[in-house]
Every structure is written in C-alpha cells, then in structure tokens.
Amino acid sequence: MKKYLKTDEWNIIEEGFHVKDQRASESIFSIGNGRIGQRGNFEEKYTGDTLQGSYIAGIYFQDRTRVGWWKNGYPRYFSRMPNAPYWSGINLRLIDEELDLELWDVDQFDRKLSMRDGISERTFTVTSPKGYTLQIHVERFYSMTQLNLCLIKYSVTSVNYEGKISLLPYINGDVVHESSNFNEKMWNIILAETTREYALLWAQTKREDSQVCCATTYQLFKNSKEITSRPIRIEKEKLVGFSVGSDVKPGERLSLIKYTSIVSSLYCDRKKLVEQSVSEAQKAKSTGWENLLEEQRKEWSKIWDIMDVKIEGDDEVQQAIRFNIFQIRQNYKGDNPSLNIGAKGFTGEKYGGNTQWNTELCCIPYYLLSGSEKLAVNLLLYRYNHLPKAIENAEKLGFLNGAALYPMVTMDGNECHNEWEITFEEIHRNGIIAYTIDLYTNYTGKTDYVAKYGLEVLIGISRFWSQRVSFSTPKQKYVILGVTGPNEYENNVDNNWYTNYSCVQNLKSTLHYLKLVQKEYPTEYQRIIAKTNFEPEETKRWKDIIENMFFPEDKETGIFVQQDGYLDKELNVVADINPAERPISQHWSWDRILRSCFIKQSDVLLGIYLYGNNFSRSTVKKNFKFYEPRTLHESSLSYFVHSILAARIGDIEKAYDLFLKATRLDLDDYNNDLKEGLHITSMPGSWLALVEGFAGIKLKNGKVSFDPLIPQKWKSYSFKVNFNGYFLLIKIAKEEIIVNNLAEVDIDIQVLDQNYTIKRNGFLTIPLK
Template sequence: MNKNYIIPNEWSIIEDGFDAENVEASESLFSIGNGSMGQRANFEEDYSGKTFQGSYIGGIYYPDKTRVGWWKNGYPEYFAKVLNAPNWIGIQIKINETNVDLNTCEISNFKRELNMKEGWLSRSFHAVLPTGEEIEVFTKRFISVTYNEVGAIEYAVKALNFSGEITFAPYLDAGIENEDANYDEFFWETLKIVDGENAGCILSKTLKTEFHVGTAMDVSFAVNGKAIETSQETTIAEKTLTYTYNLTIAEGDTITIYKYGSYVSSLNYKNEELISVALNNVSKAKEIGFKALLNTQIEAWATIWKTADIVIEGDIKAQQGIRFNIFQLNQTYMGTDARLNIGPKGFTGEKYGGSTYWDTEAYCIPFYMATKDASVAKNLLLYRYNQLGKAIENAEKLGFKNGAALYPMVTMNGEECHNEWEITFEEIHRNGAMVYGIYNYVNYTQDFEYVVKYGLEVIIAVARFWHQRANYSAAKNQYVILGVTGPNEYENNINNNFYTNYLAKWCIEYAVDCLNKVKHNYADDFDRILAKTNLSIDETYQWMKVSDDMYFPFNEEKQLYLQQDGFLDKELIPVDELPTSERPINQKWSWDRILRSCYIKQADVLQGMFFFENKFSKEELERHFDFYEPLTVHESSLSPCVHSILAASIDRMPKAYEQYVRTSRLDLDDYNHEVHEGCHITSMAGTWMSIVQGFGGMRVWEDGILNFNPQIPAEWKSYSFTINFRGNILKVYKSQSECKFFNESATEIKLFVNDKKISIAPNKLVTV
C-alpha cells in the first residue's frame, strides 16, 4: 500500500492532522455526491498548495478532440470528457485583510470526516495566520440526496485571540478548467451572470455540446448561532460572481456563513428556465435551513443503508473498507435517471472520460440489483436499450450490416469515444456483457417482460454482431473469432480468446432461447419484434451454425481451455518468481514485453468461468484457477474480486481473503499510487460481490432459485449483509459458528443453502 493515513472507523473516513502531501488524495477519498452530481473534497476557502479542483454534473460532458499518434480509419472524432463544472463551493475568507489559506497558515487540530452513515463531510482546524490572528474553523458540507439539485455548506469561524474585521467572499466561478484536456482547450462559455439580494446565478454552456447549466448560490449568516441580516458588495467579473461581506468579529465570537448551491441543467429544463429554477432551488434550501436539510440527508442515507449495509465484526478496517465502497457506489449512481450511468471515477475525478464501460453490466448491475429496487437495475439496462441505435451505427462504421450492434467501449451518449485500435475495435467482448447484464437481471428478478419489451432487440442486434464477426476457418472446419482483445488487455489482437468466443456462442444461444420463449408465450410481441428488427427464422439458423460450431482453443494434455491460440507457446513463469523490482509490469516493462509475456492483467478465462460457473464442474474450475491464478498480476482494479469469488467457490478461503483485501481498500490505502486522480468506483461493486457472491456464495441462475454457500474468512468474527430479492429484504448472517437468514418482508422466500432447500417466512429467523 502507498498511503496509510486514514483513521479506521466503522462509519466514517477520518483524516487527523494536516499534511499538504495528502490534500489531493483526500480530495478524492472524501468526495461527496448524490448520484446526480458530485464533487471532490476541495476546500471552500482559498488554497495555494497543490490541489485538483473538481465538481461534476451527471450527463454533462464535452467532446474533446481525439488525440492519436497515427490516425486509423474508424477512430472516433472525440473523446467525451467528464467535465469540471462551475465552482459553487468557494468562500474566500479574510481576517483583517489576510487570506485564510491552509498553505500559508500554521495549522493544528486539523480533522476531516466523511460520515458515510449520514452522508456529510466535515472539517475543523485551528489556524494561526501569518499576521498572528488565531481562528478556529468548523465546516460541514453535503450534497442533498432528497433535493438532488442542491448542496449546502456551513462554515463557522471563531476569533480566538483578536477582535477585528472578517471578510467572507462567497463566489460562483465559471472560469474552471479540466485537468484532463487533450489540447488544453477551454470547455465552457459564460452566458449570463445574475445578481440579487444575497443570491446570484451564472448561466453557462458547454462548447460544442451546448449543455446549459445554471449555477446558483444563496448565503446567510449567523453570529454565535443567531441569524443576522447583512447585504453584499457585488463584484461581477467575466466569469465569476463574488459577494463580499465585511463583518466585525469580537474575540471569542463565532461567525457562520451558510452557503446553499444548486446546479440545474438543460438535461432537465428549458434553457430559459435555468436561472430562475436554480435561484428558486437555493432560496428554498435557505428557507428550509441547514439543519433541517441535514436531517433529511440523514434520513435519506438511513434508507439507503437499510438494504445495502454489510456489517463485519472483528476487522474494523474491513468494515470501513466495505462501507466506503457501498457509500461511493451510492454517491455515484442512485438509479433514478436512465440517462445516467456509473463512470469509472464517478464524481471523484476526470480520468478515463466517458461515463459508461462494460464495468456497468459486468460488475455494477449485481450490486444495484441486490441493494435497491429492481427499477434501478432496469434503468441501467434501459440506458443501453436507448442507445441501441448508436450501437448499430457504431457497428456500421466498422463494416457490419443488417442491424448488428457493437456497443462502445466508452461512451456518454452511445457513441464510441475510445481511440486505441486494440481496445476500441477489438475489445468486443464488451458486447457480450450487454446481454449478460440482461440475463443476470432476468435471473434475479424473473422479470422476463423486460426481454419482451426491450431486451430482445438488444440481444438480437448483439447476436447478429457475433454471427458476422466470426468467420469460418477452412483449416479448422469451425468458426473462429480473429483479432480481438479479451478482458486481459495485456494481450492485443489475438485469435480465439476463450472468453470472447464463449460469450459469442452463448449470446447466440441465449438469443435463440429468448426468441423461442417469446414466440410461445408472447406471440404478438414476437411478430412485432421480428418486424421491427427485420429478422427471419432463417437468419437465426445462420447464427446457430456459428454457435454450434464455435472453436475453442483447448489443450488435451492439460485438459485446459487456453486464453487464446498459442498461449502455451509463452514462457510460463509464475508471477511469484518475478522480482518485485519489475512490478507492476505496466510501470516497469515496455508494452511489447508485456504482450508476449504470460502475465494476465485481469481475469479472462476465469471471468468467463465466473459468469457461467454453473456450466463447469468444480474440477474444471480448480484446474483453470490453478493454471491462471499464478499468472495473473491483477493490475486492473476489476480483477481481484473475480479471483476472490472463484477461490471461495472452490473452497480456497485464504486465497479468497487475500484477493478480497486487495480490492476492498484499494483506494483508502492507495494500492495503485493513483488515488489523487479519483477513486475506482466501478471496482467497488466487485468488492461488494466478493462478500455477497464470494464469501456468501449467493447465486441465482436461470431457474431463478436463490442459492447461498456462506463461508467466513478466518480473520473475521462475523459478517452480515442485506439484499433486496424480488421485494423481500433478506439478511444473511455468518459467524465462525453460526449461519442465519432473516426475512424482513411480506412474502416467503425459498432458497438453497449449501444445496439444502430452506424456507423463511416474513419476519422469521432461520439458522442453518
């Protein structure tokens, strides 16, 4: 691990003591958000040290001009950047004309807390100004879950050793830049700045995409807890609106500023309404008041935790880690808007751009599906359904026809953004995840209606892609898929990647299964879908030639599916035997050396076996795990969780726990030396899976039966988790000696625990 300064605590992320070296890391770790918008934990007051400013609005992006070395036909013109949005949190503070700046003051008693149970961020410190004044500062800030366009700040300053003038200058700043800009261009234009009594608004728009955003603030003051009336001195500059308040403060007094902020955008309103809606939002927030707003926030988070919490006894760092993962996932995506998705950095940074990767289908859907109402997972599926047209266009650009779809590697609006050929054009396995996401959802919810109404169109388009993308090899007398990159991105342009071929075959088979089910049970829909997709039964026979005769690289001697053709030509030296000085290989080795090595960045054959574990015998799982695990370097955040789950599945609990530790505190302990860039949001869903699917052994296959196989790491006393299964709230508790199931809900749940069928009535506890 790289950093170790976060104080272990069951419900909070805590930083104790100020260290300028940790500012950017903490800005990531203490990020706050509500699924619609979010921000890094930047200071409200001026800070002249190293900082990475970021505030983001879901769905608002900029199509930055693609940067490549040598342009290749088919590259997208742009890469959608997550956009740093106008700053509404800023409050410049001056004491007798001297700026409060943690980089120039002498700081003590610095404490920062992100309270995950209640959803707020606080900070307190004692500062001695260069000019000698001593102050105590206490701040609290949150982004409201209930009023999802609003955030609130309480910022209190106590004069310890002086009486004099204190200046508060809350501002809105639309002159912001992106850290991650390909050509250092400016992405925003300021359209209008409106001032008013203690409230104001800036209307800006993004260049090219023309998203319009209203950013508003409203401020009020209290002295020693009593509200006071005061009015501002207004400064309007080209891109900023600043209100200056010069107040007199007496020694021992505390003056508090309350600042309410709001983002509203043209995603939800007409452009001409934005200013008034934003101003109305902040005015309403001020009316409700900071404390009442905070109470709604605490209630909202209590509701979220009710069906999402995981309790671990006997390991406080593991407890903190898993709650941090669950908290960040909820801050990133709440599931209420089918236009939004789960960016790899959420609202904690800009890296990777775009909002949507195959991470959503492969990792995130299980989490949201099991911790929220089924409508949330459905919204994630609808996101892809709504982008089907773009996926078909994308496939057409690459020469596919007849409604075949290739979903993008990275996207905001359905268009491909990624521009490295080996990923963009070749990492096509992502297309299989789109269908797997539907399969997973239908298994869990038994909502086959989704397939009938929406999913089947996606499934057909993807099956068409695989049919066209495979080709018949005369040499093998089978169908092959050439020139792909599998989930293991440390191999490029390989032939017959097991995972890809397996998903391709399965997608076609699942498509045919679904078509048959719809034909027999929803005859009208069947005709409608065939007409809409221009599909004939004869075409499906063509698909099935490919699925029936798909080639898989297999070594008879080792009885092993190979990751791709020729894998056994490599030098097979276990990761353990690599000198630590050469790891991580992606920082130490040139790309060609990585490519021709046997080292696996993230689960690949094993990812396939994880998805379809019920299709492989335990012996097969063991054999493949024992071959591939020692060659896997886990240099993707998405890898350890899959290995953890499979290890638990084949009763290798020490290995399962080792991999769990790696995934659960990845950001808190900064394993990858990069937390300053933001948190690894999507892999956090993998951490959740490691417990629920790994240790807990939860599975739901096509038959819809809920299975558990609870095991517990030797290091823990107990753990428990809660899931929402078809509207039933089910709690699972496992200690070193006991295993209990509790059904909080209205209907009876039938489930299998270690292959034994049990039944739990509402509000009953079953011990197994």
C-alpha cells in the same frame, strides 16, 4: 499501497495535513447525491497541487479527438463530463492577508467523511505569515432529498486576531479541465449576476446545448447569532459572489452558511433555469441548515436500512465495504435511463465521465441482488436506447444487416475511444451486455423486459458475432481473430478464450429468447421481426457457430488457454517481479508487457465466474491455480472475481486476501492511481464478493441457494439480499446461518444443497459444520 487514513466503522478520517497525498484525499473525500457531486476540494484558497472538480450528471462536452495516427472508424469527438462551475469556494481574508493553505502554517488538521449521513467535515488551525491564528471548522453536504442543493457551513474562531474577518462565498465559471485534449474552455457564460440576496452564474457547454444555472445565497452568524451585513457584491464576467464579514476579538466565532442550487437543462426547461435555481437557493435558506441536515440524516438512514452490511471482528473490511456502498449510492441516482455511471463517477476526470462495460459486470448484478431492480432496468434501457448507434458503430467498421457493436467508451451511444487495440478489438464488451439481459430474467423471473426491449439487443449482438467469426479450414472450427480480451496487457490476439466463449453463450441466449418471446409474447415477437428484418434462416449459422466454435485448451493440464500462443510465453509468476516495478503499467515498456505472461486481469477466470454453472469445481480449481499466480490485479475489476472463485473452491484464506484488496482498493490505493479518482463502477464488486463468494449465493432451479463460508477473523457477517422482489436478511456466523424472510409470502431456499421453506415474516436457523 498507502495507509494514512484511520480505521473507523462509519467514518473516513484523515489526521494531519498530508500535502503529498492531497489529490488522493480529494478523491477519498468526494461527496455528491447522484445528480451532482465534487471532489473533496478545500473551500478556501489553496495554491498547492490540486484537481478542483465539480460535476453534473448528464452534462457533457464534445472534446475534439487527439490522436497521433488517424484510423478509419475513430470517433471525431470524445465526450467528456466537463468540470462544472465551481460552486463551493469561500475565501477568507483578514485586514491585509488572505488565507492560502499552501502558504499559511496548518496545524491540528483533521477531516472526516461521515458515511452514516453523507456529511464532510474539516477542523484545523492556521497561522498567517504575520502570526495571526484562527481555528476553522467546515461542514458540507449534498442533499439526498432535494437533489439540486448543496450546502456549506464555514466557521472561523479567532485565537489571537482582533479586527475584521471577511468571508467571500463565490461561484467561478472560469474552471480548468485538466484532461482536455486541447486545453479548451468548455463553458460559455450566458449570465453572471449578483444582487443583495443572491448570486447566479448561468452557463452553457460549447458545441453542446447543455445548460446549467448555479445560484447561491447565504446566512452570516456571529457567536451563533445571525447578523445582517451589507455585502460587497462581486460580479465579473465568469465569477459572482459576495464579500461579507464582521469585526471579531479573540475567542469570537464568525460563521457563514452557503446555500447553493445547481439546476441543469436535463431536468429543467431552459427558460426556467434561472428562476428555479434562485428559488431553490432562497427556499433552502428559509428552511435552514438544521432542518435540511435532519432531512439528510433521515434519508441516509433509510438507505442504510436496506444497503448496510455488518461484519463483526474486522473493522478494516467493515469500514471499506460501507465506503464502497456509500460511494456507489452518492454517484448514481438511477432514476433516468438516459444516464449511466462514469467509471470515476463525480470523483475525477479520467475516462471523461464516460460509461464502460464495468457497469454491466459489477453494477447491474449488484442492483438486482441488493433490491434496486428499477436502477438495473434503467441501466439496461440505457443500452437498449443506444441500439441504433451500436448498429451505426458496427456499420462504420464494415458490419451489415443490423449487426450491433456497442461502444467501449461512451456517454450518448457514440464511441469515444481511439486506441485501435481497444476501440476495434475489445469486442467482448458486447458479450457482457447480452449477459446482463439474461441475468435480469434469471434473477427476477420476469420476461417482459426481454420481450419489449432485450431481444432486439440480443439479435443485433448475435448478428455481430455471426459476421465477426471466421471459419478456419485447418481447424475445421470457427475462430475469432485479432481481438483484445479484458486482459489489456495482451493485444491483437487470436481466439481469446473468454471472447469465444461469450460469443457462444450470447448466441445460445438469443435462440432461447426467440423461442420464448414467440411463444409467450406473439405480438411483441411480430413487432421485433418486422423492426429488425429478422429472418429465421439466420439462426442456422448461429447454431453452427455454437456447435463448432474453437476453444483453446491444454488437455495435459486441463486448463482453458487464455488465447492462441499463450503457453509459448515464459510462464513466470507475479512473485518473480520486483515489487518496486509494480504496477508494471507504470514501469515497463509496452513491448515488454505484451511479451510477458503477466495478466492485468484473467479473461479465463472471468468467463468461469460469469458462467459458473457450466463448470465443475475441479475445472474451476485447475484454472484458478494456474492463472491467479500470473495475474497482477492491476485492473479494478480483478480482485473481486478472483475472490469469488477462491471461495467457490474452498480456499478461504486466498478468498479473504483478495476480498480485502477488492474492498480496500481505493482506501489503501493498491494500484497507485487514487489521485485520478475512485473506481466507482468497480466498487459493487466487493459487495458481490461477499454475497456471491463467502455467502455462496447462486440461482439454482429457480431457487436461491447458499454455500456459506466465513473467514477465520470474522465473528459473523450479515446483509440483505433480494430475490424475485422479496428481501431476505442473512446472518452467517461460525456455528449457524440465520435467514429472516422479510416478505409476506413463503420463500423456498437451498442451504448446502438442502431444501428449506421459510414462512412469511419468519426466520430459519441452520447449523453449520
């Protein structure tokens, strides 16, 4: 754990220049707008350790797969979101010296990320090797209203220097892809051009016909007055820009505003890329920094009006949960069903920008409950649109008749992963995709999605499960052999409880929705039957599997067993591990990890969380008390699940401790991996831990119910939640819960098993013991 950031309710603040933590800070200070984004890199030259990264949604590169031992079924390409042309560079030069933050003396360095309005700022003082001192202030933001725009205001004040200061705003297409398998350049430059008014770089990804055009223009000011300067045009094969400047004396300030438009072929006709990017950059210049900044602040104000969470009495948690909400919002726009959310968003290159099952576990429930139903639907449609490739993926592994296995890692529906114990065996990813289809209908009360799209997915997944199970003659039960559960610290196991349980729940859902669609949407039902070649006879095996699936249990202790043989291990607890050896993935051999009882994240507890209505409180408690002490939480998906379950069994201190870690996982770098980027798709888990854990929100008999708790440290907490399209504003304090109905209809709720009706636009105050 690292703590070098200042606690502040609305800002992320770094005081001092922490060179050793530079990559971590680049992740923390990342900004974007859901369509484009970048790590918190410096504008000026920096030859120290850095991962310079800019990224564009929906643009990807097919990187050749690199493996030591090829196996049938491995993908030949790994899709990557390439490091895009670097737009934000602004070099600074004196007469015969160039600023390099690695080589110049840096003093009074402060940077701030304002979450209230999405603006990144830096203020610092630098002294050159020759003794010249400058004060520099930089502001940067990605427009939330004009999604191709990004802007920088770079101001330099001379302290003791007299002479010319030159500022060089540029776009560089010769970028490094640190995670590339073969150190391959991923861009071809179609056009690099600089005129007196603008500079542009038009690029195309190799092997994929994705194109991007970046155009930039600028304004130059001296002591707040705009000045004209004949620019020196920079035009190289892969780099374009300007050199502009002015003579200054001590006390004088030179400022440059850089307006850049980044337009991709995903949203613009290729023939119009250049025209549109140049036009948008020049229009931004005519609109001006202050007007665009005001638009930015108003848009973020609207966002926070819906998404904000307020926690009284705990500034650390208040800061962190806003940070997580902020990063979720600026890393995914949600307006395009062809796009999903990369595990690192726009904050790093790990996982290649690809989608994993985190989206279904964390993001879809978050969007549904927080009032962004359209975003949830688009994420569901993303999977529906990839159903043909999921069927193709299953066929490659020997499955037939429309069985679907969704990829573990993907961008376009093709499997990208090439580690056999995950690619072929972590089949539980199918389960969570089916789960979210059912979740959507339960949360919204709508069945049109499952009729038009979801049932096809459920049929494909059920066909996969039907073929993947085996019948054990000795057990006289169905078993699932050779899998890896969510706990990736155990591979190639038999009868992983979570996988077996997910299989049965998926089959039950499919049977339920087959009946529902047949009854309520007969035309859609006939279409689906014809399209999928579905035979009612298939359901006989599904029902037999449901009735006769094997679930490993320990009758004596009353726990579900993680998988066959788990109880044969030496059942130590995490407290027995030397803290210097954590995380164990970075210190232990893989053989030692596999033989240990230690769990990256608990499969059993994840299943109990997802299907919570199926288990009694005593069952939850027994399993929690057994597994949580053996869980390392070295997965970003772990803390929030355990926090919710701790709250459900009334262990509020444990729930708070786990919630704090879930919420500040990145800000405090609990797993020592912050330098690789933020855990974007896990961040909604902290919001779910608050809403589903402490507030105890569940869906019961068509009503939203609350079983609220409040940590001792908090005075109150409040948030908005959406149910069936209506917003409720919830405030939970020590003595009472206040529910405001923001809808134009009456809403029925349950609080601590008592039924209440809140009149439209009314509120209800309920005393709490």
